[in-house]
Amino acid sequence: MKINMETKFDIGQEVFVIRENTYHIKNESKCSICEGIGKIVYRGQELRCPECSGKGTLLHGVDTASKFSIDSQGAINGIRIQYATENCPYIKYKINKKFLSEDELFATQEEAEARCRELNKEVTNAD
Numbered sequence: 001m002k003i004n005m006e007t008k009f010d011i012g013q014e015v016f017v018i019r020e021n022t023y024h025i026k027n028e029s030k031c032s033i034c035e036g037i038g039k040i041v042y043r044g045q046e047l048r049c050p051e052c053s054g055k056g057t058l059l060h061g062v063d064t065a066s067k068f069s070i071d072s073q074g075a076i077n078g079i080r081i082q083y084a085t086e087n088c089p090y091i092k093y094k095i096n097k098k099f100l101s102e103d104e105l106f107a108t109q110e111e112a113e114a115r116c117r118e119l120n121k122e123v124t125n126a127d
Contacts, residue, residue: 005083008102009076009093015105016112017095019071020119027060068119070112072096076105 009015030036034049038056041047048054078094092099106112 005081005089005091007079007081007091007093009079009105009107011076011079013076013107014073015076015093015095015107016073016109017071017100017104018068018106018112018116018119019104021067021069023065023067025063025065027063028057029060031056031058068116070109070116073109 031038031049031052033051034040034056036056038049038052038054039046040049049056052058072095074095076093076095078099080092080094080099082090084090092101093105094100095105106115
């Protein structure tokens with residue numbers, strides 16, 4: 001049985017890699033007991049604020065934000081194909097010592113930038 005596979009990219013082809021970067025944003029406020037100083041005066045003694053443990057701020061949670069951007073550029077130096085069924089080939093491209101899927105790779109910088117804009121718009125609209 002002979003199998004012919006069409007790939008989106010070829011070995012040696014220069015491509016652009018996009019990546020999702022995740023950021024953690026702290027939701028903090030100034031401590032209302034010590035007014036952000038981290039210390040209080042009690043019976044003439046300067047003590048660490050019991051509300052904020054001397055930090056001056058109170059943490060109310062952490063939000064996670066994502067942004068897609070171009071991560072790198074390089075030449076494809078390997079292709080890995082796993083063939084589960086006729087309708088389900090699994091193709092990965094080796095670039096910069098990693099195997100990446102087609103949806104992370106783009107032939108031009110313009111295509112990669114356009115996809116990042118689309119993905120970033122989706123992330124913003126999901127909030």
